Amino acid sequence: MKxxxxxxxxxxxxxxxxxxxxxxxxxxxxxxxxxxxxxVCG
Numbered sequence: 001m002k003x004x005x006x007x008x009x010x011x012x013x014x015x016x017x018x019x020x021x022x023x024x025x026x027x028x029x030x031x032x033x034x035x036x037x038x039x040v041c042g
Contacts, residue, residue, distance in 0.1 A: 001014070001029055001030070002014070002029070003032075005038040005040065005041060007038065007041045008038065008040045010038050010040040010041070012029055012032070014026065018032075018036070018039055020039055021036055021037070021039050022036075023036060
């Protein structure tokens with residue numbers, strides 16, 4: 001499942017992850033830590 005930020009429209013793609021946010025590729029959005037914030041708008 002992809003997550004779309006309601007504020008800025010950023011799309012979290014689990015195939016890509018968020019290397020700057022410490023989320024490895026292949027991490028489902030449901031497994032992303034609660035401390036993670038949108039890398040675009042925070």
